[in-house]
Amino acid sequence: MYQPKTPKDIRCPLEYGLDVFGGKWKSRIICVLAEKDTLRYSALRREMTNITDAVLAGALKELIRDGIIERKQYDEIPPRVEYRLSEKGKSVVPILQTICRWSGAYHREDSTNTLLQCQKCDYHLK
Amino acid sequence: MYQPKTPKDIRCPLEYGLDVFGGKWKSRIICVLAEKDTLRYSALRREMTNITDAVLAGALKELIRDGIIERKQYDEIPPRVEYRLSEKGKSVVPILQTICRWSGAYHREDSTNTLLQCQKCDYHLK
DNA sequence: CAGTATCCTATTAGATACTG
DNA sequence: CAGTATCTAATAGGATACTG
Numbered sequence: 217m218y219q220p221k222t223p224k225d226i227r228c229p230l231e232y233g234l235d236v237f238g239g240k241w242k243s244r245i246i247c248v249l250a251e252k253d254t255l256r257y258s259a260l261r262r263e264m265t266n267i268t269d270a271v272l273a274g275a276l277k278e279l280i281r282d283g284i285i286e287r288k289q290y291d292e293i294p295p296r297v298e299y300r301l302s303e304k305g306k307s308v309v310p311i312l313q314t315i316c317r318w319s320g321a322y323h324r325e326d327s328t329n330t331l332l333q334c335q336k337c338d339y340h341l342k
Numbered sequence: 343m344y345q346p347k348t349p350k351d352i353r354c355p356l357e358y359g360l361d362v363f364g365g366k367w368k369s370r371i372i373c374v375l376a377e378k379d380t381l382r383y384s385a386l387r388r389e390m391t392n393i394t395d396a397v398l399a400g401a402l403k404e405l406i407r408d409g410i411i412e413r414k415q416y417d418e419i420p421p422r423v424e425y426r427l428s429e430k431g432k433s434v435v436p437i438l439q440t441i442c443r444w445s446g447a448y449h450r451e452d453s454t455n456t457l458l459q460c461q462k463c464d465y466h467l468k
Numbered sequence: 469c470a471g472t473a474t475c476c477t478a479t480t481a482g483a484t485a486c487t488g
Numbered sequence: 489c490a491g492t493a494t495c496t497a498a499t500a501g502g503a504t505a506c507t508g
Contacts (some may be wrong), residue, residue, distance in 0.1 A: 291491095
């Protein structure tokens with residue numbers, strides 16, 4: 217997990233937003249949860265393809281801290297933890313779709329390297 | 343300037359978009375150029391407050407490569423170079439404003455640490 | 469003036485092993 | 489199962505000096 221020594225100088229709302237859903241994994245996590253609604257930790261990791269636990273757990277913590285996703289823990293054995301978007305989290309989805317739609321015109325898929333979870337995204341863009 | 347060894351796995355339009363205007367400086371540069379229209383290198387650096395040449399020049403190169411800004415060089419002495427948003431660059435401004443508007447509800451300014459160039463942004467949010 | 473070149477640090481991301 | 493603890497690697501970002 218990562219922890220900056222200096223508390224990150226976020227100096228305007230725009231920078232705050234880009235920090236909340238920027239980075240390599242956060243937007244993917246939000247997209248997957250937007251589609252699947254509720255996922256257990258292991259299912260979420262499977263959807264992400266190639267993320268490691270250290271990185272996934274770190275990203276989830278930040279998303280929880282920023283109020284984007286909610287974590288619900290069931291005290292069972294074996295343990296069960298479910299993740300889903302909060303209302304705030306759901307409110308960023310249209311923004312991500314807007315970015316996606318804007319980029320769609322410029323980012324032509326080389327077909328060898330496209331995310332499965334973005335087929336939904338492409339569908340919405342038609 | 344920075345140059346990744348592996349060519350960055352951008353796997354969907356969303357990731358492309360976040361790459362184009364994400365990072366610490368790119369969105370600021372776009373905002374400043376959206377407001378000032380055309381700026382020389384030195385004026386742009388002045389607007390950014392605390393950016394170094396190495397970092398500014400690197401960010402500008404990426405923005406040019408991605409077609410967001412245009413560079414016009416006048417062969418004078420002393421040299422003059424002007425930067426401005428391309429049409430593609432102008433088309434991202436509404437997206438940045440959307441993010442800004444979304445974040446505005448959550449990012450409460452601590453007033454000690456707010457960007458000058460975001461006063462315009464705040465103005466638009468009223 | 470408008471950058472490059474070089475070196476350095478901080479942060480992000482990844483690999484691997486381990487645990488309640 | 490759902491993580492944490494460590495360690496390492498890659499990269500974004502920064503400081504400083506220099507140049508056509």
